[in-house]
Amino acid sequence: MFIFHLFNGRQKVIQMPAKVNNEECTGCGICVEECPATAIELKNDKAKIDTEECTDCGSCVDSCPNSAISME
Numbered sequence: 695m696f697i698f699h700l701f702n703g704r705q706k707v708i709q710m711p712a713k714v715n716n717e718e719c720t721g722c723g724i725c726v727e728e729c730p731a732t733a734i735e736l737k738n739d740k741a742k743i744d745t746e747e748c749t750d751c752g753s754c755v756d757s758c759p760n761s762a763i764s765m766e
């Protein structure tokens with residue numbers, strides 16, 4: 695998540711959900727176990743992230759052995 699401080703003193707919050715690179719994902723399932731929001735499931739042997747459930751914590755990015763996940 696990024697928080698922009700606007701000139702008028704307000705803040706604008708931008709959600710940055712995690713994104714899977716299907717070409718790098720091997721379907722190992724490690725990120726599924728690591729996600730505290732249970733926002734990841736395996737579909738057709740690829741990790742799929744529910745962006746509505748994702749809290750942008752970044753745990754899955756660190757857990758993936760193939761560096762297949764990034765924050766959008």
Ligand code: SF4
Nearest residue numbers: 719720722723725758
């Ligand atoms: S940890 Fe990485 S390789 Fe394993 S299922 Fe998740 S995204 Fe795919």
Ligand code: SF4
Nearest residue numbers: 729748749751752754
């Ligand atoms: S960023 Fe956090 S909440 Fe979102 S999918 Fe990854 S582990 Fe789950």
